[in-house]
């Protein structure tokens with residue numbers, strides 16, 4: 043459990059930070075535009091920034107409570123910090139970097155498990171200068187974990203990597219989420235990363251926490267689109283792989299009884315998948331369109347229409363033919379189209395999804411290359 047309340051002002055006329063959220067165990071993503079206050083929160087949790095007023099509790103440990111004058115210094119906080127750049131020590135090999143906080147010690151059994159989880163076994167004697175950006179970042183994560191932190195702070199850990207390296211390291215982070223027993227505070231401005239990794243999402247806007255809650259719910263909340271950004275809003279759905287090879291490089295997935303085609307997924311039938319469908323990739327039609335190249339045309343019911351500030355509206359939809367629980371999507375269309383199609387709550391319509399609109403990098407639980415091709419077993423792009 044993570045309990046954070048921070049009030050701070052950077053100088054008399056400087057920007058203010060006023061955030062409060064509680065997060066269950068797992069990955070909590072801090073998401074917001076540049077200057078929203080993400081790094082300041084992480085620095086306050088680490089003990090590097092002393093807010094004017096704050097109460098920060100990690101699990102059972104109170105790290106800071108300004109009403110009681112309680113302030114645990116940085117070196118006693120037991121937080122592991124991973125920065126955007128790996129910041130490895132160039133004069134030590136990988137093993138020396140991993141054990142930096144424990145000089146003279148060798149890898150314990152638990153450390154060995156961390157090394158294996160992050161795929162570093164064959165790199166232990168390498169000089170950091172010879173590592174790829176993704177490998178170096180995995181070493182930085184191992185170094186943070188080996189110090190046995192109560193909490194892992196990751197500030198844009200993938201931001202300096204290109205999309206191929208990102209795709210390679212994401213499965214390790216998914217493993218970390220599953221296996222690390224510590225809460226993870228994860229800063230990112232990449233919504234597909236957030237959709238893939240976050241259990242809890244905290245949406246920040248100009249120093250204020252606008253919303254905090256389950257990532258799946260918030261990412262699909264039409265009312266939050268103005269803070270998340272229309273381009274970033276989209277449904278995050280759980281699906282099962284029904285046919286890995288549905289021909290033509292496609293797989294068939296099952297969304298509570300509704301079948302959908304996506305770029306081929308490298309997993310066994312029945313595998314659980316996490317799917318992100320950006321609102322801007324969902325079109326609407328009042329009648330079933332004919333002669334369309336899109337493979338996924340799905341009958342839907344309109345749940346809500348949320349007016350934005352610009353020319354667009356955010357439409358919340360529910361798939362009509364589900365056999366189990368409801369499946370909700372979002373569609374962003376222009377206000378003009380909404381009027382022309384008479385889109386209003388309760389009406390029926392058809393949602394049109396192009397297969398390519400299911401971004402491969404946004405599919406969790408299976409590893410795909412940017413082209414949609416499956417990764418080879420060792421995580422490299424074939």
Ligand SMILES: Nc1ncnc2c1ncn2[C@@H]1O[C@H](COP(=O)(O)OP(=O)(O)OP(=O)(O)O)[C@@H](O)[C@H]1O
Nearest residue numbers: 052056057074075076077078079080081082083231
């Ligand atoms: N030490 C400081 N003195 C003055 N202003 C600061 C200081 N640290 C941060 N700020 C300001 O506080 C605001 C929040 O900064 P912060 O770095 O937390 O944002 P962020 O969401 O992490 O942004 P980015 O995505 O660009 O890293 C910004 O306006 C920043 O300029």
